[in-house]
Amino acid sequence: MAKIIDGKAIAQEIRKEIKERVEELKARGKQPGLAVVLVGNNPASQTYVRMKEKACQEVGMYSEVHRLPEETSEEELLTLIDQLNANEKIHGILVQLPLPEHIDEKKIIDRILPEKDVDGFHPVNVGNLFTNTARFVACTPRGCIELLDRMGVEIEGKKAVVIGRSNIVGKPVAMLLLHRNATVTLCHSRTADLKKECLDADILVVAVGRPEMITGDMIKEGAVVIDVGINRLEDGRLVGDVHFESAKEKASMITPVPGGVGPMTIAMLLLNTLEACE
Numbered sequence: 001m002a003k004i005i006d007g008k009a010i011a012q013e014i015r016k017e018i019k020e021r022v023e024e025l026k027a028r029g030k031q032p033g034l035a036v037v038l039v040g041n042n043p044a045s046q047t048y049v050r051m052k053e054k055a056c057q058e059v060g061m062y063s064e065v066h067r068l069p070e071e072t073s074e075e076e077l078l079t080l081i082d083q084l085n086a087n088e089k090i091h092g093i094l095v096q097l098p099l100p101e102h103i104d105e106k107k108i109i110d111r112i113l114p115e116k117d118v119d120g121f122h123p124v125n126v127g128n129l130f131t132n133t134a135r136f137v138a139c140t141p142r143g144c145i146e147l148l149d150r151m152g153v154e155i156e157g158k159k160a161v162v163i164g165r166s167n168i169v170g171k172p173v174a175m176l177l178l179h180r181n182a183t184v185t186l187c188h189s190r191t192a193d194l195k196k197e198c199l200d201a202d203i204l205v206v207a208v209g210r211p212e213m214i215t216g217d218m219i220k221e222g223a224v225v226i227d228v229g230i231n232r233l234e235d236g237r238l239v240g241d242v243h244f245e246s247a248k249e250k251a252s253m254i255t256p257v258p259g260g261v262g263p264m265t266i267a268m269l270l271l272n273t274l275e276a277c278e
């Protein structure tokens with residue numbers, strides 16, 4: 001039976017450490033500042049933005065949230081980004097995704113100064129991740145690695161399998177695992193024999209966005225399973241991409257959903273903002 005990786009508790013521990021570092025900075029006359037931009041009325045995005053605002057307050061960071069209507073034009077959003085880029089109180093800028101369809105996500109992200117891109121989505125930061133010289137790494141992938149480290153999981157020399165090749169999670173987490181000397185396989189919807197690849201994994205990271213797709217019979221005895229998926233079912237339940245009940249019988253450690261990787265995303269955003277200020 002697997003040990004449950006308590007992401008909520010680990011994120012709380014990290015937030016406490018960040019609070020202490022913010023207090024030290026404040027004593028030297030500096031306060032980290034984060035600007036969060038939300039366009040439209042996506043209910044999940046509204047929740048995440050509120051969580052980010054509260055997290056900033058708790059650790060003593062300055063924060064401002066710009067809530068813009070759904071019909072905001074690309075030009076208006078770019079103008080706001082320019083203002084935030086020039087604002088000395090702001091060390092980190094985050095545009096909550098997804099954006100409404102009429103706005104080109106790439107155009108907006110590219111406009112954020114790389115040194116304020118605490119989401120780690122700007123091409124300069126993505127490129128630096130590739131060469132292992134990253135200033136900012138995307139929050140969810142960084143959170144996955146932090147969970148492994150804080151649970152004492154050895155990464156070097158292990159077979160790591162990542163399922164999902166998104167720019168936000170799959171690709172960056174594969175790169176981070178590679179930089180830690182894991183042997184990495186990156187799987188996707190066209191992978192010929194997904195079960196075979198999964199059964200090879202000492203560390204399995206799943207980020208596909210399909211509820212409970214990975215079942216216990218696809219997991220090697222003793223593997224460490226990191227479930228990045230957050231899926232809301234019709235009955236209101238929140239589940240991951242991994243079928244938790246069957247997977248926990250095979251894994252040595254596993255993240256739950258909720259309470260696994262999710263809370264780490266916000267903890268890593270605070271950490272990136274703190275580092276941007278430092």
Ligand SMILES: Nc1nc2c(c(=O)[nH]1)N[C@@H](CN(C=O)c1ccc(C(=O)N[C@@H](CCC(=O)O)C(=O)O)cc1)CN2
Nearest residue numbers: 048095096097098119139140258259260262263265266
């Ligand atoms: N600009 C960004 N947009 C989005 C990101 C991101 O990193 N940057 N990631 C996701 C959403 N996200 C943060 O923005 C996020 C998702 C989930 C959680 C979380 O703590 N989840 C809880 C469950 C919460 C619930 O009840 O719904 C958990 O897993 O325990 C935090 C942040 C997409 N957009």
